[in-house]
Amino acid sequence: MQEMIKERVLTLINEGAADRVLAWETGEFFYDRTPKFFDKNNVNDLKYDSFCGANVTKYLIAEMPKEGKTIVLVKPCDSYSLNQLCTEHRVNREKVYALGVGCRGKIDVEKLRTMGIKGITAITEEGDTLTVSTLYGEKKVARKDALLDKCLCCKGKEHKGVDEVIGDSEETSVGDKFEMVAKLEAMTPDERFEFWRGELSKCIRCNACRNVCPACSCIKCVFDNPKSGVDNKAAADDFEENMFHIIRAYHVAGRCTDCGECSRVCPQGIPLHLLNRKMIKDINELYGDYQAGAEIGQRHPLTDYTLSDDEPSVVHERGGANA
């Protein structure tokens, strides 16, 4: 598929339909896939394979003032982020050529490590089996056991609103994405508080979640703005530290496409996506099913009102919009 993509990108650039492409290159380790812009001279270094879990759409924002059109490679999940960025006028869709790329789920090397596989030197895949070469020999692993968590509750393999699609996709979703949220909801307030205190206390405020999040696209974040009244509080004591994540979840509520990048990039392994997913679950229950980024120009339920809207308390009392 990688070669087909390169060929198509070159054709598009040569035809004058676009000037550059936003995709992935190999990073420090063989499995690192880092977002990068290529032009026709270096497009040969473009990588697309089972390690390209990163969502690159956010990098388009900084590209907007530039002349010409940018091709962006989007997996089905990334297409939602692109649409949401266009809805919020952060990306001008007319300056983007969205090239959908097939996806059969992306591999999480961390997961292999937690299986006890150390000293990984190479990974090859054949069908549903991964062959992991290590310093200590070869290991076979079922591909589905090594997929990123976000792939296991994938929104589906349809690319939303892209200009064309290259390559085939395979369903990877295996479960109910709200399962863990429901578990948290079932806890007592004290248990839930303990759960989040435990998780969020690991935060080192590296800001990776904020920097990768396509919904966190503010030119100046409130946490960097001394006048906002929250910037220093977030560092003042250990609970204010937790507030960073709670405030962030509120800021992206209704806009989060559930791309799962926050949890994927967290070096401390905090399941940050659960905060967002709880918001999504609540929105679905209060106002009916809603998927941010399904199309450009959507009005998300929290910033939209219709004459038939019920009071949230009323909906809540009767147990959600679908009850």
Added chain:
Amino acid sequence: MQRIGVFVCWCGSNIAATVDVKAVAEAAKHEPGVVFSTDYQYMCSENGQAMIREAIKEHRLTGVVICSCSPRMHEATFRKTAVSAGLNPYMVEIANIREQCSWIHKDMAEGTEKAIILARAAIAKVHLNAPLVAGTSPVTKRALVIGGGIAGIQTALDIADAGFEVDIVEKAPTIGGRMAQLDKTFPTLDCSACILTPKMVDAAQHEKINIISYAELDSLSGFVGNFTAKIRKKARFIDETKCTGCGICTEKCPSRKGLNDFNMGLNTRGAVYIPFAQAIPNVAVIDSAQCIHFRTGKCGLCEKNCSAGAIKFDQKDEILEREYGAIVVATGFKPIDASAFNEYAYSDSPDVVTSLEFERIMNAAGPTKGKLVRPSDGKHPHEIVFIQCVGSRCTEDATKGKPYCSKICCMYTAKHAMLVREKYPDVKVHVFYIDARTPGKNFDEFYRRAVEQYDVDYIKGMVGKVSVEQDHLHVQGSDLINNEQIHINADMVVLATAIEPDPTARALGTMLTASMDTNDFFTEAHPKLRPVESPTAGVFLSGVAQGPKDIPETVAQAGAAAAKVIGLLCKNELTCNPCVAHANEALCNGCSQCERVCPYGAITYEDKEVRSPEFRGIKRIAVVNGAICQGCGACTVTCPSGAMDLKGFSNSQIMAEVDAICR
């Protein structure tokens, strides 16, 4: 640093009985920036205001905190006081230590502590206040009246008589509303149509009144003095300018099975119809769901027989865009659905009718031409039972009925009973009631006439069950005075059903951002002192849309609403509220979230060149139209980057208040 004066009001004993006002004034003295603090019996009195004026001058105050009643009461008073002493009115803050403190506390120590905290919050806010200057906006000298019943008609007539243009938007094909359906009116028993139709004609002929019938409000934008309404004029498939109202089409129409709404569905009408003889406009309307032409493409008999050529099968809904300075809501009511009350067999027998149905049966223009007959077999009834409070004062089951008293039922039931006994002295009439409520001029005399002169059998107690038996209805009830069970074999049962706001009211309330109570009645700005104004500026209330009332009260309220509208339209310009939102260009991302939550359509976007440490170049940023913004603050809480802020209620001012409270 501000120089702040704090003035603690006793409000007689309203505050002073539960708050140690001296302690509050003393505590305020120790707050940063406070250079003067005192207390007084009535701050709003001329003496109290003079004290404030003198203190502002003597202590060179730059900010004032008044600890008193709700700002809804006297904020305007104290702002004017500040202005007369040379201070900007927006440098005044009110700490509400009455409604939010003394009135809800019993314990002096608790009340005092809370009052001190509230004062502290207001002081913290004043530190961040900045002088604001209000702009002005022009007033469109035309009013919109929504609803063409007696409330809407009377309001429109009064406004128009003062020389202002009025549009009446009525959803039905004719104006007249519920009053047009009534037979006689209490307490005088004069004919409803005889007193209503002249008013309808007056409205139609008034050069300042424009009746837009068969139309509904589609959307509304703008603000007091400057509303823009989109009105959907529904296709009636008749050219109103050509139709002469001759009625030939209504006679020729072969589709006769439509239920006649005007007669409460008691008889049928053609697919093309004129609701009633005195309809205004006297123009036919085609029910496209019933019309054979619309269903099959055939027929067209009306078109062939219309000598005026008024039939227009291809007519489409039309959107009119009109500008108004004021809006009056006069959407009225409907009786509740009686089928929820199975115990009264409403769904089981045609001889159990609602009062409004009975009204049509008694009316000369009704389905029986005014002859009292049983709907089931057309026979003369000999015994009628009236049941009061069907769905009114129904506190035990909120899904079934209404908790409130519908107010008009006691009187119209007395009227019905009297009319029956007057016309048909052979008919026995029983009325089951909980209380006979007759507070109104000549009302109790009217009710007593029913009992004493007309010998109507009033039974204090409720009916438990009405069961349908061969040729009669078996009514089983209790007589609470004689403490006995009563069984009556009646020929007809009439249910005094509760009234509820028209079903369109809720959506309209949302559109107008006019608040409603849990029963969907529009809320007045103040239950006693501003009864015909909605809390939304420029929106006024007339008739049952605001709460149950009879015709005399409705007409009085209609006139009051008109007076308020005239007072507004007389002005050439209005002072705007300077507490409006504005976007910080350096922080704004142009993401459009604020635009979407703005209920007034005050926010637009501009591509603007911005130079800030984070961004240099052209970017999309939000621009607030200060004349349209009402300062609701929805945008400020939606903005993820904190670019939106509200003058007079800035994020930092509110945080300062919270911090002061939590200190």
